[in-house]
Amino acid sequence: DAGVIQSPRHEVTEMGQEVTLRCKPISGHDYLFWYRQTMMRGLELLIYFNNNVPIDDSGMPEDRFSAKMPNASFSTLKIQPSEPRDSAVYFCASSLLSTGRDTQYFGPGTRLTVL
Amino acid sequence: AQSVTQLDSHVSVSEGTPVLLRCNYSSSYSPSLFWYVQHPNKGLQLLLKYTSAATLVKGINGFEAEFKKSETSFHLTKPSAHMSDAAEYFCVVSDPASGGSYIPTFGRGTSLIVHP
Numbered sequence: 001d002a003g004v005i006q007s008p009r010h011e012v013t014e015m016g017q018e019v020t021l022r023c024k025p026i027s028g029h030d031y032l033f034w035y036r037q038t039m040m041r042g043l044e045l046l047i048y049f050n051n052n053v054p055i056d057d058s059g060m061p062e063d064r065f066s067a068k069m070p071n072a073s074f075s076t077l078k079i080q081p082s083e084p085r086d087s088a089v090y091f092c093a094s095s096l097l098s099t100g101r102d103t104q105y106f107g108p109g110t111r112l113t114v115l
Numbered sequence: 116a117q118s119v120t121q122l123d124s125h126v127s128v129s130e131g132t133p134v135l136l137r138c139n140y141s142s143s144y145s146p147s148l149f150w151y152v153q154h155p156n157k158g159l160q161l162l163l164k165y166t167s168a169a170t171l172v173k174g175i176n177g178f179e180a181e182f183k184k185s186e187t188s189f190h191l192t193k194p195s196a197h198m199s200d201a202a203e204y205f206c207v208v209s210d211p212a213s214g215g216s217y218i219p220t221f222g223r224g225t226s227l228i229v230h231p
Contacts, residue, residue: 042224043224045219045221091159108158109156109157
């Protein structure tokens with residue numbers, strides 16, 4: 001299995017531009033999670049999906065952030081417009097279940113820099 | 116509500132000496148506990164997990180952790196550090212949130228530095 005795939009690995013953009021991050025979860029996993037990692041705040045859960053349906057988006061920082069999962073093999077996290085404070089590493093993770101005992105498999109992350 | 120505290124932001128050891136990374140948790144239920152490792156510029160990888168079976172859990176690369184309910188701790192240990200162990204380590208607690216879903220809470224991480 002190729003694991004969780006994220007693209008791009010690095011993104012540099014200017015303030016005000018739209019940014020789209022992409023994720024392909026492991027085949028057969030029903031849950032998909034988006035995280036943001038910064039030095040100041042550590043690892044934060046932004047949103048998670050179950051069977052392509054958003055379950056909890058309370059971690060999404062503001063309306064500039066949106067996430068979709070149009071099918072079981074693809075999800076996007078969009079920031080529009082982007083701001084310098086959005087600079088972070090964004091991780092996508094997937095798990096087979098979410099009973100609390102399940103391993104999350106993380107992608108390599110997308111390092112976003114907003115100038 | 117659940118929470119997790121990693122007591123050290125940085126731990127420095129010499130190669131071949133024991134490793135101890137400390138984690139305390141708070142949970143209203145019987146939680147599941149995890150340790151993940153993150154090597155530089157990589158995603159997180161599961162080291163080991165406790166899910167109410169044996170309290171001493173063995174993981175990959177010689178790491179193990181012991182669940183101590185009375186102390187609300189889940190410390191990570193390894194008898195002998197290797198240079199390749201240098202990484203960031205995250206302790207994670209997961210218990211049922213409102214509505215029955217399980218949302219993991221990550222600690223702030225401990226950076227393990229291994230000196231030759």
